[in-house]
Amino acid sequence: MAPLIQLAHVHKLYRMGDEEVPALRDVSLQIEQGEFVAVMGASGSGKSTLMNVIGCLDRPTSGRYLLDGEDVSTLGRNQLARIRSERLGFVFQHFNLLARTSAQENVELPLLYAGVTSAAERSERALRALTRVGLGERAQHQPNQLSGGQQQRVAIARALVNDPKLLLADEPTGALDSRTSMEVMALFQELSAAGITILLVTHEADIGRCAARVLTMRDGAIITDERQTPVRARIPTPLERVA
């Protein structure tokens, strides 16, 4: 089977006034179906740019990107929107849920743009996704009635509702305390075990340890690519947290 993600000599340049700043330099990478990959690196190392390119939010300046065998490096804005809608799910650092909108409606959002016109189907799929992240009972809660960890789980349900090929998470624990971070990571591991491909960007080492493969970036290039036995995410006991 072809790899889910194939990057070949991908470059990305940003224009800053007159200067061109390279954000990605000659990145080549393959990710197989079902992998759980963490991208690590200091800020400015290019990990977010890599994520944006893989997430079809941005196009490489040069090089080729095959997603699920299809060359997406030259697609237009609306074609990329279709790819995102059908094959990708996003989780952000700041959850980015719509305020004053119920969890269920937030989760239904991608279905709206994917052209699911039946309200009953949207609601049913949204509830299923919410149940999967353990929030089936809080479908009618609004974001401000939910804790940070719960909000992030709603966001994960939103990313899952389209049955994506790939789940992209940009610093998903960045706005959470260590306890809820681990709760969220446990959920990611569960989804990974269920066969979902996950690409996670983080700068925290203990979050990276939860993935099966870690890419380290510096100055726009991948400097290490290691497979590891993931550490099982578990909630630290109060004693450990004091220590």
Added chain:
Amino acid sequence: MNTLSIARLSTRALLRNKLRSFLTMLGVVIGVGAVIAMVAIGEGAKRRVEETFESMGTNLLIVMPGSASSGGMRGGFGSQATLTWGDLAAVRTELKAVRTAAPVMRAGVVVQSEEQTWTTGLIGTSTEYFTIRNWRASSGRMFSEDEVESSAKVVVLGRTVVTNLFGAADPVGQTVRIRAIPFLVVGVLEGKGQSPMGSDYDDTLVTPYTTYSSKIAAGLGKFIAGSMFVSAMSERDTGRAQAELESLLRDRHRLAPGSDDDFSVRNLAEVARAQEQGTQILTTLLAAIATVSLLVGGIGIMNIMLVSVTERTREIGVRIAVGARSWDVLAQFLGEALALSLAGGAVGILFGLFAAAQLARLYHWPFLVHADVIVMSVGFSAAVGVVFGLYPARKASRLDPIEALRFE
């Protein structure tokens, strides 16, 4: 996305910020309300002017005897009799643009019933007068040709005279004394109200001119001791009728070219038209001012939509990230602007109708609202929404999702 989901999406977004949506709408509410109210007021005023002139008579021209010149020692109109019975017959038969004509002679009289006395104006005229003035009997009948022929002592009373002499009782068949001469009341005229100059049309008595000449004021032989009311074929014909009248009378009076007329023709239709034009200009002016406020309302929408797009940059980023195409974002924001302006328009129509109805009641105007004004207002508010929503919506739809998601 289909239209329904766009509409739902847009209304949801607006309901999330009710106060702001309401305040934004308010601009359009006031704009549309003002347009509706102003146009209704203008139409009402115009109708009122029309009604006033209609009550004076249908396509009426009044021919007054006397010189048009104010020079020398000559008196004004009506101060000397120059119109003859022959002139009247000629006007009736020879002029194409004239439907009919009637002599009108007036005298102040004291009139008495059994119990009451009243001072009023008596008109001596022919049966055509009622047609020209567009005046019907509310009870009884008008006097007939035979009664004119025989100088019968019959009289038709105006409503005010009836009230003052008989109160609520029906005077038809009763006798009144005019200058102590008994007259049989044959009919009562329907109420016409006030003239444009504020006098009471209904404070009058009407009797055959033959009776008038023999019993009230001695006749002047071949001259009519008063004026002539002439009705043109149609409103359009009043100008022509005036020209024909002038040329016929000059001819009959053998006036040399260059000399002054010894009569004057007043074209009331023309006066009415001028008045109507005046109110039309007023209506247009009011509507124009109201339109400016609608424009300001539209700019308010644009302003708030721009703020909203900036404020919701992240939301837009999320929508794009989860698969919204440019068109979807454009449609949502355009939908929001449209929903605001249409809702504002709907409330504005109600508000405008209410205001117009209140003003109409206050000033005793007819309350007139044409459907096309409402249709136009709805169209206009939709246009305001699209025009002023387009720029913010385009801005939203062109956001870079990465930048948008990073926006603080």
